[in-house]
Amino acid sequence: MRKIGILGGTFNPPHIGHLIMASEVREALELEEVRLMPTAIPPHKQLPDTATPIQRLAMTELAVQGNGYLSSCDEEVHFGGVSYTFLTMQRLLAKEPDTEFYFIIGGDMVDTLHTWYKIDELLKMVRFVGVQRPGALRKTDFPIAYVDTPLIDVSSTLLRTKYAAHKTTAYLVPESVDGYIRQEGLYGTC
Ligand code: ATP
Numbered sequence: 001m002r003k004i005g006i007l008g009g010t011f012n013p014p015h016i017g018h019l020i021m022a023s024e025v026r027e028a029l030e031l032e033e034v035r036l037m038p039t040a041i042p043p044h045k046q047l048p049d050t051a052t053p054i055q056r057l058a059m060t061e062l063a064v065q066g067n068g069y070l071s072s073c074d075e076e077v078h079f080g081g082v083s084y085t086f087l088t089m090q091r092l093l094a095k096e097p098d099t100e101f102y103f104i105i106g107g108d109m110v111d112t113l114h115t116w117y118k119i120d121e122l123l124k125m126v127r128f129v130g131v132q133r134p135g136a137l138r139k140t141d142f143p144i145a146y147v148d149t150p151l152i153d154v155s156s157t158l159l160r161t162k163y164a165a166h167k168t169t170a171y172l173v174p175e176s177v178d179g180y181i182r183q184e185g186l187y188g189t190c
Pocket of ligand 1 (some may be wrong): 018
């Protein structure tokens, strides 16, 4: 069986918090790779109308460049519509049946799990892995594993605010992602 991690998110934009958690979980659980998978339309989040799904996917591709253990996954963006993890993972398992998928979530997502579409079925299909996030509780009765990673107090919201205010974002996003944001004029950079 292949062991593959999936880090789902909006990646609006991707930042060092995402990359560090993906890299740490990959190593701790000896996963073959971790795929960063941007949603099309997220079921649980109001997305600010700033970057399109294609732009979020492009930034995710740039973010993982140069790390052989990380990749990006276009499954949800290309499928389109509201991205329900249960349906996405059904499709991925149908394509790659000899795979154990590890679905990685931050502490803020852990205590929302009871609201996820078909969570009981989803828990039978994938293993959930939680990591701590500053300021977030991680309480759940669901059987999920935890991996200790460095606490990184960075969010996409913080980055969008910094870009809009023309404040420095150095070291918080990969340079390639930063270049793309400025080239596309995202988040008020133009
Ligand atoms: P936003 O600020 O726009 O809500 P975000 O920074 O939470 O975005 P997402 O792309 O929505 O980023 O997050 C994808 C996944 O990564 C979620 O499970 C989230 O909990 C987790 N995550 C994001 N940033 C961190 C972080 N700094 N530490 C731990 N987990 C994180």
